[in-house]
Amino acid sequence: MRDRIVRLLVATLAAFLLALPVASLRGNSSTGFTIVWTPAFVTAAMVLVGGAILFAAVEAQRRGTAFWDARAATDSAVGRRRPCAAQAWTLGVLVATVAALPLLGLPGAWTKLLLETMVFATIAVGLQITIGMAGLLVLGHAAFWAVGAYTFGLLTVHQGWNFWIAFPAAGVAAALTGLVIGLPALRLRGDYLAVVTLGFGEAVRWVIKNEQDVTGGDANLPGNIVPGSFRKPMGALGEWLWQPAAVDGRTFEPGTVQALIDRECYWFALVLLVVCVACVHLLAKSRVGRALFALREDETAAKCMGIDTTRVKLVAFMASALWAGLAGVVPAVHRGSINPEMFDFNTSVLFVAMVVLGGLGSITGSIVGAALLWMLPALLANWFPEVQEYRYLFFGALMAAMMVVRPEGLFGGARRKGAA
Amino acid sequence: MLQNLWNGLVQGGIYAIVALGYTMVYGILLLINFAHGEVLMIGAYTGVATLAGCAGTGAMEAVGFMPCLAMAIIGATCVSAAYGFAIERAVYRPLRGAPSLSPLIGAIGVSMVLQNYVMRTQGASPIYAPMSHPAYVASLGASNWDIGPVSIAPLDLVVLVVCVALMAGLWMFVQRTRTGTAMRATSQDRVMAGLVGIDVNRVISVTFVIGSALAAVAGVLLALFNTQAKYDMGFTSGMKAFTAAVLGGIGNVPGAMLGGVLLGVAEAVGIQLLGAEYKEVYSFVILLAVLIVRPKGILGERVAEKV
Amino acid sequence: MSAAPILELRDVCAAYGPIQALRGVSIRVAPGEIVALIGCNGAGKTTTLMTVSQVVRATAGDVTFDGCSILGVPTADVVARGLCHVPEGRRIFARLSVRENLAMGAFLVRDKALIQRRMDDAFQLFPILGERAGQLGGTLSGGEQQMLAIARALMLEPKMLLLDEPSLGLAPLIVRRIFDVIRSLRERGIAVLLVEQNAQMALRAADRAYVLETGAITHEGPALTLLDDPAIREAYLGA
Ligand SMILES: Nc1ncnc2c1ncn2[C@@H]1O[C@H](COP(=O)(O)OP(=O)(O)OP(=O)(O)O)[C@@H](O)[C@H]1O
Ligand SMILES: [Mg+2]
Numbered sequence: 001m002r003d004r005i006v007r008l009l010v011a012t013l014a015a016f017l018l019a020l021p022v023a024s025l026r027g028n029s030s031t032g033f034t035i036v037w038t039p040a041f042v043t044a045a046m047v048l049v050g051g052a053i054l055f056a057a058v059e060a061q062r063r064g065t066a067f068w069d070a071r072a073a074t075d076s077a078v079g080r081r082r083p084c085a086a087q088a089w090t091l092g093v094l095v096a097t098v099a100a101l102p103l104l105g106l107p108g109a110w111t112k113l114l115l116e117t118m119v120f121a122t123i124a125v126g127l128q129i130t131i132g133m134a135g136l137l138v139l140g141h142a143a144f145w146a147v148g149a150y151t152f153g154l155l156t157v158h159q160g161w162n163f164w165i166a167f168p169a170a171g172v173a174a175a176l177t178g179l180v181i182g183l184p185a186l187r188l189r190g191d192y193l194a195v196v197t198l199g200f201g202e203a204v205r206w207v208i209k210n211e212q213d214v215t216g217g218d219a220n221l222p223g224n225i226v227p228g229s230f231r232k233p234m235g236a237l238g239e240w241l242w243q244p245a246a247v248d249g250r251t252f253e254p255g256t257v258q259a260l261i262d263r264e265c266y267w268f269a270l271v272l273l274v275v276c277v278a279c280v281h282l283l284a285k286s287r288v289g290r291a292l293f294a295l296r297e298d299e300t301a302a303k304c305m306g307i308d309t310t311r312v313k314l315v316a317f318m319a320s321a322l323w324a325g326l327a328g329v330v331p332a333v334h335r336g337s338i339n340p341e342m343f344d345f346n347t348s349v350l351f352v353a354m355v356v357l358g359g360l361g362s363i364t365g366s367i368v369g370a371a372l373l374w375m376l377p378a379l380l381a382n383w384f385p386e387v388q389e390y391r392y393l394f395f396g397a398l399m400a401a402m403m404v405v406r407p408e409g410l411f412g413g414a415r416r417k418g419a420a
Numbered sequence: 421m422l423q424n425l426w427n428g429l430v431q432g433g434i435y436a437i438v439a440l441g442y443t444m445v446y447g448i449l450l451l452i453n454f455a456h457g458e459v460l461m462i463g464a465y466t467g468v469a470t471l472a473g474c475a476g477t478g479a480m481e482a483v484g485f486m487p488c489l490a491m492a493i494i495g496a497t498c499v500s501a502a503y504g505f506a507i508e509r510a511v512y513r514p515l516r517g518a519p520s521l522s523p524l525i526g527a528i529g530v531s532m533v534l535q536n537y538v539m540r541t542q543g544a545s546p547i548y549a550p551m552s553h554p555a556y557v558a559s560l561g562a563s564n565w566d567i568g569p570v571s572i573a574p575l576d577l578v579v580l581v582v583c584v585a586l587m588a589g590l591w592m593f594v595q596r597t598r599t600g601t602a603m604r605a606t607s608q609d610r611v612m613a614g615l616v617g618i619d620v621n622r623v624i625s626v627t628f629v630i631g632s633a634l635a636a637v638a639g640v641l642l643a644l645f646n647t648q649a650k651y652d653m654g655f656t657s658g659m660k661a662f663t664a665a666v667l668g669g670i671g672n673v674p675g676a677m678l679g680g681v682l683l684g685v686a687e688a689v690g691i692q693l694l695g696a697e698y699k700e701v702y703s704f705v706i707l708l709a710v711l712i713v714r715p716k717g718i719l720g721e722r723v724a725e726k727v
Numbered sequence: 728m729s730a731a732p733i734l735e736l737r738d739v740c741a742a743y744g745p746i747q748a749l750r751g752v753s754i755r756v757a758p759g760e761i762v763a764l765i766g767c768n769g770a771g772k773t774t775t776l777m778t779v780s781q782v783v784r785a786t787a788g789d790v791t792f793d794g795c796s797i798l799g800v801p802t803a804d805v806v807a808r809g810l811c812h813v814p815e816g817r818r819i820f821a822r823l824s825v826r827e828n829l830a831m832g833a834f835l836v837r838d839k840a841l842i843q844r845r846m847d848d849a850f851q852l853f854p855i856l857g858e859r860a861g862q863l864g865g866t867l868s869g870g871e872q873q874m875l876a877i878a879r880a881l882m883l884e885p886k887m888l889l890l891d892e893p894s895l896g897l898a899p900l901i902v903r904r905i906f907d908v909i910r911s912l913r914e915r916g917i918a919v920l921l922v923e924q925n926a927q928m929a930l931r932a933a934d935r936a937y938v939l940e941t942g943a944i945t946h947e948g949p950a951l952t953l954l955d956d957p958a959i960r961e962a963y964l965g966a
Contacts, residue, residue, distance in 0.1 A: 032473050184715075195659075203700075397533050604820070614803055615818075
C-alpha cells in the first residue's frame with residue numbers, strides 16, 4: 001500500500017515536471033517567455049486522480065477475480081452449469097426492446113445516438129475478428145468504413161444503382177481492398193500490419209480528398225447534389241424501407257423527413273448489427289475461428305499444426321473489412337452525405353479502443369465498448385461541452401491504462417498470464 | 421530535377437535520424453514505438469518555443485541566431501529524452517513480456533494522449549519559428565548558393581551537417597562504447613544479455629533516451645524547415661521515418677540511415693514526376709512495395725542466425 | 728558435503744502460468760563441487776537453472792548463493808556476485824564477433840588488461856576460438872559455439888557455473904573435450920551445476936547428482952552410487 005502511494009506521488013511529480021516545458025512554457029517572439037501554471041497543475045492532478053482510480057480498479061479486480069474463481073470452483077464442484085438457454089432469451093428480449101424503442105417515443109436525438117452506436121458496434125464486432133481473434137492490430141479500419149461508404153455513395157449517386165445491389169457491393173469493395181492490403185502485410189510479423197493499415201488509412205483519406213472530381217473532396221459527397229439523393233435509386237424494397245426518399249426530399253418538411261429516416265436507419269442498423277453478431281459468433285465457433293485463436297496464442301505452433309496462417313489471417317482481415325464496408329452504408333444513407341474527415345486516424349483508433357475496452361475476443365465486450373465510448377462522451381457533453389474535445393485524449397489514456405492493468409478488457413476471458 | 425534531389429536528400433537526413441529511434445527500439449524490444457513521432461513533435465514544440473522566446477526577450481539580437489538554435493536544440497533534447505524515458509517506464513516496461521498486441525496498443529494509446537495533450541494545451545494551430553527575425557536573416561537567411569542548377573540554402577547545410585554528425589556519433593557510440601556493445605548484445609538476445617551481467621533495464625532506458633534525443637533534434641530541424649511546429653507533425657513524420665526504417669531493414673542502424681536518405685530522395689522524385697498532391701501517400705506506397713519485394717529491407721538480416 | 732554450500736535451493740517452486748514446472752526442489756552445491764542434475768525432457772531442469780539466475784521468478788522457496796538469498800535480485804546482479812549461467816542452446820550473440828562475445832562475458836570487468844589476459848586464457852583453452860576471433864558468432868559451427876558459450880562464461884572468473892546441456896548436438900569427440908574442461912574447473916575451484924541428457928557422461932564427471940522428475944527431486948547422492956543404482960540405470964542410462 002505504502003509502496004503504491006509512493007509510486008503514485010512519484011508519477012504525479014513526474015507528470016508535473018514533464019508538463020511544465022510542454023504545456024506551461026510558452027515562447028513568443030514579441031513577448032518572450034511566459035509560464036502558464038494551470039495546465040501543469042491540472043495535468044498533475046489528472047495523473048493523481050487517474051492513478052488513484054487505477055489502483056482502486058486493480059484492487060477491485062483482484063477481489064473480483066477471487067470471487068469469480070470461487071464461483072466457478074463451486075459450480076464445477078457441485079456440477080452446476082449456468083444455463084445457456086436463459087442467455088438466448090435475455091438476448092432476444094434485449095433485441096426486441098431495442099427494436100421497439102423508437103415506437104415507444106424515443107426522442108430523436110436518442111434515436112440518432114443509438115443508431116450511430118449500433119453502426120460503431122457493428123464495426124467493432126467485425127474488427128474483433130482481426131484484433132480479438134487473430135491478434136492482429138489494425139490501425140486503419142476507418143478506411144474500410146470509408147471504402148464502403150464511398151462505394152455505396154458513388155454507385156447510387158453517380159451510377160444510379162439499386163440500393164440492394166450497391167449495399168453488398170460496398171461490403172465486397174471493402175473486403176477486396178482488405179485483400180490487396182493484407183496480401184503483402186500479413187505474410188510478416190503482426191505489427192507490420194498495424195503500420196501498413198495506418199498508412200493505408202491515411203492514403204485512402206488523401207485519395208478521397210484529392211480526387212475531388214469523383215468524391216467531392218473535402219466537401220461532402222454528393223457535393224452539390226441535393227441532400228438525400230443517396231436514398232433515391234433503391235428499387236422496390238429500398239423504397240419501402242426508406243419511403244421518404246422515394247419522394248423528393250425537398251417537398252417534405254425537413255424535420256419530419258429526418259425523423260422518419262432516423263427511425264428506419266435505426267432498424268436497418270439494428271438488423272445489420274444482429275446479423276453481424278450472429279456471423280461473427282458462428283465464425284468464432286467454426287474451424288476457421290479455432291484456427292484464428294490458435295494463431296493468436298502462438299503463430300509458430302499454429303503453423304506447425306498445419307494451419308495456413310497467411311490464408312487464415314487474410315480471411316479474418318477480409319471479413320473484418322467486409323463488416324466495416326457494410327456498416328459504411330448506414331451513415332451514407334442516414335446523413336445523406338459523407339466527407340473524408342469522418343474517416344481519419346482518430347476514428348480508426350476509436351474502433352480499436354472499443355475492441356480493447358470491451359475485451360479481446362468478446363463480442364458482448366465490443367458492443368459495450370462501442371456504447372461506452374460513443375454514448376458516454378455524447379451524453380456527458382450535454383453538461384460539459386468540453387468533454388467532446390478531450391475524448392481522444394481520454395481514449396488514448398484508457399487504452400494504455402487498460403493494457404497495463406487489465407489487458408483482457410472488461411469482458412475478455414481470463415488469458416494466460418506471465419508467459420510471453 | 422537536381423534541385424528536387426537535393427531537397428530530398430536534406431529531408432532524408434531528417435527522416436534518417438528519426439528512423440534511428442524506431443530501429444533501435446525495435447531492435448531491442450521488437451516493438452514499434454508509435455509514440456516516437458509524438459516525442460519528435462514535443463521536441464519541435466520545445467525548440468520552437470525556445471527560439472521564439474529568445475527572439476521575444478531580445479536574447480537573439482544580443483547573441484545571434486546560432487547560439488539560440490543550439491540552446492533550443494539542447495532544451496528540446498532534454499525534454500524529449502525525459503518523455504522517452506518516462507513513456508518506457510510508465511507503459512512499455514510493465515508490458516514487457518506481455519503478448520505482443522498489448523505493448524502495441526499501449527503505444528498507440530500513448531501516441532493519442534500526447535498528440536491530443538499538445539493540441540489542447542498549445543492549440544490546434546501551429547506555432548511559428550521566428551524566421552523573419554533579423555538575427556535569423558543575418559545568419560541563415562542569407563541568400564542561397566547556386567552550384568550549377570542547384571540552389572543550396574544555408575539551412576539545408578546546417579541540417580545536413582547536424583544529421584551527418586549525429587549519425588556518425590551514434591555509429592561510434594554503438595560500435596565502440598561499452599554501453600553501445602551492451603545495446604547490440606541486448607538486441608540480439610535479451611535474456612543472454614542479462615546472463616552476462618548487462619543491466620537490461622538500463623540499456624533499454626538508454627535506448628529510449630538516445631532515440632528520443634535524436635527525434636528531438638530532428639523535430640527542431642523539421643520545424644525550421646517548415647517554419648512551424650504543429651501538434652500532428654509527429655504523426656506524418658513518424659510514419660515516414662518508420663517507412664525509412666523498414667526500407668533499410670528494421671532493427672539495423674546503418675539501414676535506418678540509408679533508408680532515411682533513400683526515402684527522402686524517392687519522395688522528391690515522386691513529387692517531381694507525379695506532383696505534390698499525393699506527397700503524404702508516397703511513403704506508404706514505398707512501404708507496401710518494400711514489404712512485397714523485400715520485406716527484410718535493404719540491409720536487413722545479413723547473418724542467418726543459428727537456432 | 729561441506730557445511731556451507733555455495734548454492735542452495737530450498738523447496739523452490741516455479742510456474743509458467745497454469746503449468747507448475749517445479750514443485751519444491753532442494754539442491755545444495757558445495758564450493759568447488761561438480762553436481763549433476765539429470766532428468767527426462769520437460770522435467771524442469773532448465774527451469775531450475777533459470778530460477779537460480781532469476782530469469783524465472785520462483786513462486787515459493789528460497790535460493791541462496793554464497794550465504795545470501797538472491798531471490799528477486801536482478802539477473803545482472805546475480806552474475807555480478809559470481810554465478811554464471813550458460814543457458815540451453817548456447818545463445819551466442821550472432822552478430823557480434825567471437826572476440827566481442829568474449830568481451831561481453833567480461834562485461835562487468837572494467838580492467839581492459841585483465842579482459843585481454845582472460846581472453847588469452849580462453850584462446851588457450853579452446854585454440855579454435857583464437858583462430859576464429861574475428862568471425863561473427865552466428866557463423867561458428869555448433870560445437871565452436873558451445874565452446875564459445877563456456878569460454879564466455881569463464882571470462883568473469885565466476886565462483887560457480889550453471890551449465891545447461893553443454894553436449895547438446897555435439898560430436899562425441901567434442902563432447903569429451905567439453906567434459907575435460909568441466910573437470911578442469913574443479914581444479915580451478917569453480918563449482919558447477921551441470922544439467923545433462925547424457926547421464927552417463929555427467930555422472931562420471933560429477934561428484935554428486937540429483938534426479939529430477941516432473942518438477943521434483945526423486946533421487947540424490949554421490950554420482951557413482953547413482954550410476955550403479957538399477958532404477959536410474961534403467962530410466963536414464965538405457966541399460
Ligand atoms: N516459457 C514457457 N512457457 C510455458 N511452459 C514452459 C516454458 N518453459 C518451460 N515450460 C514447461 O515447463 C516444464 C519444464 O521445462 P524445462 O525446460 O525446465 O524442462 P527440461 O527439464 O529442461 O527439459 P529438456 O531436457 O527437454 O531441456 C515443461 O513441461 C515445459 O513445457
Ligand atoms: Mg532443458
